Amino acid sequence: MKKDIVIIGGGIVGLNCAYFLQKAGRQVTIIDENDITNSTSFGNAGLLSSYDKTPLSYPGVVTNTLKLMLKGQSPVILHPTTDLKIYNWLTKFILSANEKRCKKTMMLFEKFGEISLQFYEKMIKEDNLDFDYHRDGMLSVFTEDKSYEDKLKKYNISDDDRFEILNHLQIKEYVPTITSKAKGAILFKKNAHFDSRRVMSELKRHLEEIGVEFILNERVEQLDIKNDKIKYIITSSGNLYKAEHTIMSTGYQTLLARQCNKELVMTPAKGYSITFDMPIELKPKTSTLFNDLFIVMTPRRDNVRLTSKLEIGSTDPKVIQKQIDSIKNNFFAYNESFDMKNEVTWTGFRPLTPNDIPLIGKDEKISNLTYAMGLGWLGMTFAPAIGSIISDLVANDKTNAQSDGILMFSGFYQ
Structure with a gap:
């Protein structure tokens, strides 16, 4: 079956690539191993934190994490493993946790995050x-004196906007639920939030209406590569798809990339969410980050x-109840008790790069393959900007060197 552009993976990045490519006049097909109703994008907090939010690999992250571990409040869990790739990732993560790298990353966050916010609003x-x-x-x-004091030093200026x-x-x-144990808070006014489940559902519906084809519950098992081109995309159902161009947006899964002899410096990081009802008078006014606990609390319509x-x-x-209990214990250590009614728990894997910079751009050898991966916990924050960059790259047949977005915001060139 011949296709124009095939996107492998229907998360928020894949959907945004489809959105912009379809608008550019290309015919897009999305293939996903599930039905796009419970992907990692659906479990996202919905916090669009492009402004004044440090990356995961910030200066002092190792020391701060160890301190929280001793207090039993650390959000980070490192499971013993013999996988050397994870230790390679950890080494690069630690090396990225310096002031120079952090400052550059935050500037990129702000630039491409604002682009995404404007696209969402459009x-x-x-x-x-x-x-x-x-x-x-x-x-x-x-919730920690030192982190609050350090942040106050950085924002010891006047900028009411x-x-x-x-x-x-x-x-x-x-x-309304916060207790006096909290050390302080800063409202960063330029950020936004939304309902990630609603975003995914609305985008999928809209894409179907404008002609994007969805092939769901069909896993891509193999890429048939000949003469430095993907000749066929082969699925678990035995179907063969021939595409003019393939975009790999497979989240944390790297099997297909390895078939292309591309070793992506990326690791799956398991995260959790708890969605629940609470009295309207107790709801937070806006998305709230408990900075030292790595907990985000986001109000939604329902x-x-x-x-x-x-x-x-x-x-x-699987959802591990021990981790759900840990999130609740950490949260209620600084919030008044209330009933989480109609509670729904979820877990999924985020594709993390060592420096929070996505892996985007054309493959250097396979001429009809482009990567759109590695957004980690920031997929929702940057997906429209990434979709626009990828669309411009593919629809206008540019090289990576001809794309400012790729040169600036791709981990392949950082």
């Missing part, structure tokens, strides 16, 4: 998509979602 307005989108900032709550340091009464107005945990070295796809 989709809402022009395509009439309901994302439950709110650009009302991100509240960063600090960008941030506001809140007193305890103001914090309580934003997070419920609230908590996300947390970063398990490295796990391959278990």
